[in-house]
Structure formats: C-alpha cells, structure tokens
Amino acid sequence: MRSPPRPARRRVLLGAAGLAAATALGGTAAFRALASRRGLATRTRAGLAFGTVAALTVAGPDEPALDAALDDGFAAIRAVEAAASLLRPDSALSRLNRAGYLDAPPADLTAMLAFALDLARRTDGAFDPTVQPLWPLWSEASARGEKPEAAALRAVVARIGWRRVRLTPERIAMEPGTALTLNALIQGHAADRVMAALRARGIEDAFVDTGEFGARGTHADGTPWRLGIADPRRTETLAAVIAPFTGFAATSGDYQMCFSADRADHHIFDPATGRSPRDLSSVTVTAESGLLADGLSTACMVLGAARGRDLVAGFPGCTTHFIGKA
Amino acid sequence: MTHEASRLTPPSPRRGGRDAHALLCHLVAILLVFLALPAHAGTLGRAGLEKHFPPPLVVGERDDRIPVWPILKQEAGAYEIIAYAFESIDFARIPGFGGTAPDLLIALAPDGTFRDAKVIAHHEPVFLEGLGSEPLFAFVEQYVGLSARQPIRVGRPNARAAGAAPATTVDGISMATASTRVINETMLAASLAVAREKLGFGAVNTGLRVEAKPDYAPLGLAELERRGWVKRWRMTPAEVDAAFAGTGLADPDPGAPDEPFSDLTIAYLNVPTIGRAILGEAAYARLMREIGPGAHAVMVVSSGHWSPLPDDFVLGSVPDRLTIQQGGLTVNARDAAWERRDLAPDLPAGPWTLLKIGDAAGFDPSAPWSLSVKVTRERGQIFPEKIAREIATEYRLPPDLFTRAVPDEGPSWTDSWRARASELGIIAAALALLVPVLARHDALVAKSRPFGLFRLGFLAFTLGFVGWTAQAQLSIVTLVGTVRALIHTGDFGFLLYDPPSLLIWGFVLVTLVVWGRGTFCGWLCPFGALQEFCAFLAKPLRIRQVTVPPRLDRALRQVKYAVLAAILLAAALGSPLADTVSEVEPFKTAITLYFARSWPFVLYAVGLLVLNLFVYKGFCRYLCPLGASLALAGRLRLLDWIPRRTECGSPCQLCKVRCRYGAIEPSGRIDYPECFQCMDCVTIIHDPAQCVPQVVARRRGRRIVPRPVAAE
Numbered sequence A: 001m002r003s004p005p006r007p008a009r010r011r012v013l014l015g016a017a018g019l020a021a022a023t024a025l026g027g028t029a030a031f032r033a034l035a036s037r038r039g040l041a042t043r044t045r046a047g048l049a050f051g052t053v054a055a056l057t058v059a060g061p062d063e064p065a066l067d068a069a070l071d072d073g074f075a076a077i078r079a080v081e082a083a084a085s086l087l088r089p090d091s092a093l094s095r096l097n098r099a100g101y102l103d104a105p106p107a108d109l110t111a112m113l114a115f116a117l118d119l120a121r122r123t124d125g126a127f128d129p130t131v132q133p134l135w136p137l138w139s140e141a142s143a144r145g146e147k148p149e150a151a152a153l154r155a156v157v158a159r160i161g162w163r164r165v166r167l168t169p170e171r172i173a174m175e176p177g178t179a180l181t182l183n184a185l186i187q188g189h190a191a192d193r194v195m196a197a198l199r200a201r202g203i204e205d206a207f208v209d210t211g212e213f214g215a216r217g218t219h220a221d222g223t224p225w226r227l228g229i230a231d232p233r234r235t236e237t238l239a240a241v242i243a244p245f246t247g248f249a250a251t252s253g254d255y256q257m258c259f260s261a262d263r264a265d266h267h268i269f270d271p272a273t274g275r276s277p278r279d280l281s282s283v284t285v286t287a288e289s290g291l292l293a294d295g296l297s298t299a300c301m302v303l304g305a306a307r308g309r310d311l312v313a314g315f316p317g318c319t320t321h322f323i324g325k326a
Numbered sequence B: 001m002t003h004e005a006s007r008l009t010p011p012s013p014r015r016g017g018r019d020a021h022a023l024l025c026h027l028v029a030i031l032l033v034f035l036a037l038p039a040h041a042g043t044l045g046r047a048g049l050e051k052h053f054p055p056p057l058v059v060g061e062r063d064d065r066i067p068v069w070p071i072l073k074q075e076a077g078a079y080e081i082i083a084y085a086f087e088s089i090d091f092a093r094i095p096g097f098g099g100t101a102p103d104l105l106i107a108l109a110p111d112g113t114f115r116d117a118k119v120i121a122h123h124e125p126v127f128l129e130g131l132g133s134e135p136l137f138a139f140v141e142q143y144v145g146l147s148a149r150q151p152i153r154v155g156r157p158n159a160r161a162a163g164a165a166p167a168t169t170v171d172g173i174s175m176a177t178a179s180t181r182v183i184n185e186t187m188l189a190a191s192l193a194v195a196r197e198k199l200g201f202g203a204v205n206t207g208l209r210v211e212a213k214p215d216y217a218p219l220g221l222a223e224l225e226r227r228g229w230v231k232r233w234r235m236t237p238a239e240v241d242a243a244f245a246g247t248g249l250a251d252p253d254p255g256a257p258d259e260p261f262s263d264l265t266i267a268y269l270n271v272p273t274i275g276r277a278i279l280g281e282a283a284y285a286r287l288m289r290e291i292g293p294g295a296h297a298v299m300v301v302s303s304g305h306w307s308p309l310p311d312d313f314v315l316g317s318v319p320d321r322l323t324i325q326q327g328g329l330t331v332n333a334r335d336a337a338w339e340r341r342d343l344a345p346d347l348p349a350g351p352w353t354l355l356k357i358g359d360a361a362g363f364d365p366s367a368p369w370s371l372s373v374k375v376t377r378e379r380g381q382i383f384p385e386k387i388a389r390e391i392a393t394e395y396r397l398p399p400d401l402f403t404r405a406v407p408d409e410g411p412s413w414t415d416s417w418r419a420r421a422s423e424l425g426i427i428a429a430a431l432a433l434l435v436p437v438l439a440r441h442d443a444l445v446a447k448s449r450p451f452g453l454f455r456l457g458f459l460a461f462t463l464g465f466v467g468w469t470a471q472a473q474l475s476i477v478t479l480v481g482t483v484r485a486l487i488h489t490g491d492f493g494f495l496l497y498d499p500p501s502l503l504i505w506g507f508v509l510v511t512l513v514v515w516g517r518g519t520f521c522g523w524l525c526p527f528g529a530l531q532e533f534c535a536f537l538a539k540p541l542r543i544r545q546v547t548v549p550p551r552l553d554r555a556l557r558q559v560k561y562a563v564l565a566a567i568l569l570a571a572a573l574g575s576p577l578a579d580t581v582s583e584v585e586p587f588k589t590a591i592t593l594y595f596a597r598s599w600p601f602v603l604y605a606v607g608l609l610v611l612n613l614f615v616y617k618g619f620c621r622y623l624c625p626l627g628a629s630l631a632l633a634g635r636l637r638l639l640d641w642i643p644r645r646t647e648c649g650s651p652c653q654l655c656k657v658r659c660r661y662g663a664i665e666p667s668g669r670i671d672y673p674e675c676f677q678c679m680d681c682v683t684i685i686h687d688p689a690q691c692v693p694q695v696v697a698r699r700r701g702r703r704i705v706p707r708p709v710a711a712e
Helices: A016-026 A029-037 A063-084 A092-099 A107-122 A134-143 A150-157 A186-200 A290-303 A305-313 B017-033 B045-052 B125-131 B134-141 B177-198 B221-227 B237-243 B272-279 B281-291 B412-419 B421-439 B448-469 B476-489 B493-497 B499-514 B518-524 B526-535 B550-572 B577-584 B587-592 B599-614 B618-623 B625-636 B654-658 B680-685 B692-699
Strands: A013-015 A041-049 A052-060 A101-103 A165-167 A171-174 A205-209 A213-216 A227-230 A238-242 A247-253 A280-287 A319-324 B057-059 B069-075 B078-087 B103-108 B114-121 B209-212 B230-235 B262-268 B296-302 B322-326 B329-331 B333-335 B352-357 B369-379 B385-395 B402-405
Touching: A041 A063, A041 B069, A052 A063, A052 A186, A052 B078, A063 A092, A063 A107, A063 A186, A092 A101, A092 A107, A107 A165, A107 A171, A107 A186, A107 A290, A134 A150, A186 A205, A186 A213, A186 A247, A186 A290, A238 A319, A247 A290, A280 A290, A280 A305, A290 A305, A290 A319, A305 A319, B045 B057, B045 B069, B057 B078, B078 B114, B078 B177, B103 B177, B114 B134, B114 B177, B125 B134, B125 B577, B125 B587, B134 B177, B177 B493, B221 B230, B221 B272, B230 B272, B230 B385, B237 B385, B262 B272, B262 B369, B262 B385, B272 B281, B281 B296, B322 B333, B322 B352, B412 B421, B421 B448, B421 B499, B421 B518, B448 B518, B448 B526, B476 B493, B476 B550, B476 B577, B476 B625, B493 B499, B499 B518, B499 B625, B518 B526, B518 B625, B526 B587, B526 B599, B526 B618, B550 B577, B550 B618, B550 B625, B587 B599, B599 B618, B618 B625, B654 B680
Parallel strands: none
Antiparallel strands: A013 A227, A041 A052, A052 A205, A101 A171, A165 A171, A205 A213, A213 A247, A227 A238, A247 A280, A280 A319, B057 B069, B069 B078, B078 B103, B103 B114, B209 B402, B230 B262, B262 B296, B296 B352, B322 B329, B322 B369, B333 B352, B369 B385
C-alpha cells in the first residue's frame, strides 16, 4: 500500500511518453512529415499533480480542439486531487481523515474507495486502504535514522482494517483512529478520468501519464505507442518494452520512497505486519482501466509473485510483469 | 492733517476661504466620480510565459489555486521541475513611486533561489523617461542566483563591490532609491507568498530570530508556576460543558464532580531558567543540542481526568488534540519523542509530550501564544456524528527573557530616513532660518541689499542642495501617486521612501495655509531658483522682457489649471497618460537628471529657461501643474499678509509695476494665487526711499506713521 507523499518520484515506466513528447517538441523532420500526411497535429502539456509531474499528449486534426481537450484533461486531474490527494489538506479525503466521517463525498472519492474496499475483500486484506497511520510512524523513525519500535508498530497495526470503514453514497464513516490513503489508486483513477475527458472531446490518439499510464490510438505519425518498463535498480535502462501499448498500465515498486538504503523498507506496507513486503522489487500490471491496473499492481507487491498471478488471473484482459528483488 | 490717508494694513484674516474650500470639494467630487478601477492582475498567461521560458523549457499547467506556473525541463522522458514562475502583481501589489505597483516576472527554483527575474511593467517616473529602463532591468537581474530564504536589502550603488554581503545585498541605483526599494519589497513579498504555498518556507516572521537569553536563575517549580512561566491550566467540567452549550451533548465519561476535566502543565523550555528546572542541566543541554538552533521546545504534561494525549498517541507524531497557535496561525509542532525520565520528579504524573517547533515555523516565543485542546463528543450509536470544540489558554513570557534579532534593521523606509538624516537636518535648519526672515517684515526684509543677498544665497541652496544634492524637488508626480493611492490602492507607503521631499511637502502644506503657494514657488522650488538665476543673463544679453497683454496674461494663467486637471483626471482613471502629461514638468530633466537625458526633454527644459529670459518665470505662471495645485490649495490661506497702504493702487502703482509676477492688480490688491513671495513689494513698502507715498509725505514735511487698519 502506498502512502504520501512521494517527492522526487523516479520514473520507472518510460519510453512512450518521453519519446512522444520529445518528438513533438523537437519535431524531427521525418516525424512531422508523417504526421502531416495523416493531417494530425500533436500537443503535449505537463503539469504538477500528485506530487510529481503529469504529462498529457494528444494528437488530432484540429489544434484548438487539442488545447480544449488538454484543459479538460487537467481539470479532471484537479478534480481527482480535490477528492483524494493527501498532499492537499483541503481534499475530501484529508477532511475525512481529520473528522472521521464525511457527508456527501465526491464521486471520485466514493468510486476509488468502493474499488479499494472491494479489492481488500478479494485479497483478504492484502490490499488495504487503511494503512495510512503507518506512514507518520515510518517517516518519523526514518528521519531519526531508526526503524519504528515493534510495540509502536503493533499499536498502529491494530488500527488497520478495511472493515473499519463504512461507505454509502451519502456518507463515509470510520472507526476512531482509522485513516485512509488512496495513493495506491489515485494516479490510475486519474488516468481513467483524463482518458474519458479526452474521449469526450473526440480525441482518438492520446498518451496519458498521471504517474500511471494510459494510451489510446497511436502516435500522430501512425506508429504505435510503446511503454518501457525500467529496471528498478538501474532506472535509466529498460527491463522490458510493451509495444504496441493501448489501455492502461501501472507499476508499484520499492524504488520510489525508501526508508532504508537496502530498499527493504519502503512506501508499500503489508497491512498485516506494518512492514514492507520482501518478495518483489516491482510489479507492472496492464488492464482495461487505470484504477484496476493501479490496485492490482499494489496488491501484487504485497501478495508476492505467485499469489499475485493468481489474483490477476481472476481479472480477464490483464497482464503482469514481475521483477524480483535482486 | 489727515494721517489716515496713508495706512499700512498688517497681516489680516482673509475672506473667501469658504469659496476656495467649496471649489476643492468640487474638484475631489469630480475625481471620485471616475472610480473606474482597472484590473490589476497578471497578464502574461501561458503564451506570454512561453516567450520567457522557450524550449527546451516547458511551461507546465497552471496551479489550480494560485497563479503559479511550473517551469519544467524534459530529460530522457522524465520531467524535472526547474522553477515556479509567477507575476509579482498577483501576490504583492506595492505601489511604486508614481503610485502604481510594478509587475515583475519571477521564477523561483524549488530550493528557493531566484532563477529568473524580469520587469513586466512599471511606472517608475525616474526610469520611464529619465534613466531609461535598462538600469532597472539590470537591477532586477541581480536577484538571479540569490535565495529568497534570506532577507535581501538594497545597498548603495556598488555596495557589493564595496564589500556588502553578496547573498543579501543588491546594488542600489542613485537617484532611484525609492523605486528600487519598492522593487525589492515586491520581489521578496511576492516570492515569500509563493514559497509559503509551494516550497514550505516563508512564514510570517521570516527573518525574525528570537532566542532565549542564556541567563539562568535557580528557581523552583513552585516559583515558576507563581510567575506563570510554567503554566498550570485546570479546566473544569463546567467550562467544557459551556463550550458544548447548545449541542445537547454531555460528557460521556464524567469524572468526580470536584475533579478538573483536564489539568495541563505547560512550559516553554528554551529559557534556561525554565528548561533546567524541568529537565536538569544536562538533559536541558542535550535537548537544546538535539532540536538544533532556531527551534523551540514546549512541554505539556497532562494529569487530569481527560487527556489531550490519548493512549494511542504515537511518539513523534503531530498530536491531533493539541495545537499551538500564534497570531491566528497554527504553528507546526511535533512530538520530539523525548524520554520521560528526564522530567522533574515533582511534575504531575500523566501522559506528556515535548513538542518541537521547527526553525522555519516563524514562531516567536517572546510574543503571547496559545495552546488549544480539541475535545470531541459523539452523537448517535452506529455512525456517530463527532462534534469537536477547541478550548484554548494563553501562555506568555516576559519579552526581556529573549533577544530579538531582525536581520534587516527595520522596515526599509526607516532605512531611508536614517540614511538621509544629515540631509534632513540641513534642510530643516534652512527652513527654520527661512520662517523668521519671511515672517518679520521689519527686520531683514526691510533692508533691501542684505535681504537681496539672503535671497540669492537661499535660492542657491535650494537649487544646489535641495534640488541637485538631496533630490527633493517636489513634483506633480507625488500628487499623481497620492490620487492613485487614494482611489485605487489605498497605500500611501511610497511617500515614506523619500524623506527630504516629505519634509518639504510638510513644510509647504503648513506655509500654504499661512502664506499661500509663494513660499514653495518662490523659495523652495529648485527649478524656480534655476530660472531666477538664468534671468540674470537677460541684462548682459540685452534681452528685454516681453510685455504680455493683460488679457492674454489672464488667459495663459488658466492653462496651468487645465494641465493639472488633465493629469489628476488621468490619475484618477488609472490611466498611464498621467505619467505622460506629467512630463510638462521639466523638473526631472533639469533637477533629477542634471539634464543628462534624451534631447527632446533637454530641448524642452532649456527652452523653458530661455522663455524665462523673455517672460519671467513663464513656466511657473502659465504651465506648472504643481504650482496650479498649490495655488488652488493656497486659497485656504488664512492671512492677507502683504502690507498695503490706502495709496496702493490709487494713486501709487509702483509695486504693481515692479512685481515681476504680475501678482498685483491695478487696484493694488494682491493676487495671492499668483504671488511668489519674493518680498519685493514688502521691502518697498518698508523703505522710506522707495515707497512713493512715504517719499511724497516726507517732501511735504510729514511723517507717516504706519497704523493697523481692518482689512477691506
């Protein structure tokens, strides 16, 4: 399970977005020729979201429509942030964590939470959105150069449990001492929302990077989108390439926010122990929605390769790429 | 024997003040009608920013809450945040010298250094048509590479080369002290506002450093409690019930009736007398070392029935039932995970926390702060509704326990007053000398030659020192700024940055009410003095004064009011035309910039000086908008102070003819709005050899005894 914040997040999926943006900006002659033969222009817009950089690339014949689509795409990102970003003290989720309940929660929040609770049930709690109280414990200890004491860890783990959350469309309520994080899902869900907004604007070719990835159609020049999966230990090199890439992909890994130099302790917690799972280094899941890809990838990190594969097998149309700890 | 025929009228209360007042009210009313507020907001937008940050830089999507654009750079498919770009006008609108706030484009790197600083728009008169904008651009360039985490001050020109701290000083520009200060304040205020939002620094008290003095007195806990340095805060159940009044919620877990609801012991530990009493010498030293310089430690021990530190309180976390507040803001305080065994044994038993307040929190322990506890009660069984109430208590320590260090010695306007203290002293002394000379008509004024020398000397001082040295030429620009501030910004702070001018403005406003506009126009206007000196050239050059026909003269005198009205109207409407029309004044060219300016301006100023050879002070009498404003305000004048005789005007026309300003009517009446207080007519009237009625009387063997009479 992920917890906030994720500063200096390192990119592990790269390739397609980067290549698309670079070519769009730099404009190699060959690319421009091909793109114009198809009568398509390309637009890329980057912005800060979820504590990292999000970038949307769209292609289409009508340039003003591309700009309008990008506006809508970022508006969708802002809406998701306002619903569930823990980096925003005024987000609905932050308010829920402070008060213990929330009336009339926004649709983005209920959609993510409903999915999270369902996945928690299906994974028997291996995926659990209530691991948030572990975060301050680990980050504080890490700031002192220590690890949390076992007793303190036990006390916090006792406050974890997805059954402590009651969700209805009108109200979310939690037992005292419970705190939620949807960081494991928020970027994947944002990719879904952005893609829907782009489609509503008639965009056929798009590449969405909200921290997790979504693609539709092809590059403006007709070549397929490609998604590189970086080696978690040497993030400049690719461990695998998904090509052609359409749909959604999400990666969870031990490389992003580490509490220890050996990457044994990081931002994904096993809800049962309050510590990080030891099996995998990174998991990439492709799925037909960003929410599903993001949730499954985190669940797989906790479950490990074997049980993770069993889980994903229950969701048709999904693929996995596991990279074990070296 | 009729002596009444020749009488001097001494200074006397004047009439007509009410009319003038009505006129002014009218003018103000007209100006206020035009309350068209122009929108003051950033104008660049994405397209504008992309010009300033071209590829390979990428202008990211604007922040959805504040007008800040991330500037990104793409490398190997990943984006890196280079800076946050914003326009200062969206965050700090500090009126410049002309009353309009400058707009700067600032790019702040994530570490708080200035990556870029450019001028988008400014209305600083000294740069607009004077020095040109290049020195201003170069001034702003100096910020690139400096950090907004430190206070930055404007030094003298070449201050950096002369050894000023290069991280905290930028070189000033002579002749533009006020404008550069405004730019500096704008840079820092806007950047700190953005840093607060995006970079996590820039608290209210940024730069302020308050530290406990090292003095230690061995006081016991009882004495500390008596002094309030260790605060015992007992809350009764009744107080808590009062906080929940109206909710119908009772304490779910009431204690014994005589037991306090909660009982907190609060202490600020950095003060050695308090910290050592509680922790002992060694642990106190250890704590101070551990939290580090600039940080603060506050202890809270809870011994009551209800505790703000519940059993599940996590060591090292931010307590959610306890907050420290100061000045309306919550101070970020976090449990420091400190050992209980260090605590003084005579403190109450119970849960405790030692809260650490970081250096960047902007906490000022020498000022009062409050500790508040959050008490929650629930309604309902299955999905209980939580209702929280915050109850606070104040904690304050005597300020003399602390040293307060403000890195920038005071707000910057006091700097300019300190820096110009000697100039202010000299000008004040000169004004103190001028007043009695002008007030006592029978002393120096009555002596033609010595007074003439005094006048020349004073005018030389006005031109050389007040004008060229102290740069205190009053100008219509100040009035424009005041009108803009009055209508648009409400900030008159810009007036404070030019102390010598403000001193003279104050003096002029007082003398305006006593004597009228003449005190300024005839004695304190450097350009007026320059014209007067130039006029001495007329004789050797055999230039004869042109006699302006009276009707034309009267018409031309009205022109200056039209110019004034145009300028003030433009200022009231927020139009930049006000600055353009203000160029009617040659003051900037001749005085501020010593004629070192582009040729059309020099031609104009020199032209006015040449005109002055033919039509004495033609600019002052016909064109000067500042003179016009003073003449208008001068209608509030209380005294008809120029002595008159009944012969004045009929039959004697001597003073009228000799008045170089045409301020005496054929009837002998003084036209005060046109009077420059040169005192020529006062000298004449006191000189038995010049004043015709006196000469005539003496020839007839009589002596005229001046006697006061009532005013006409």
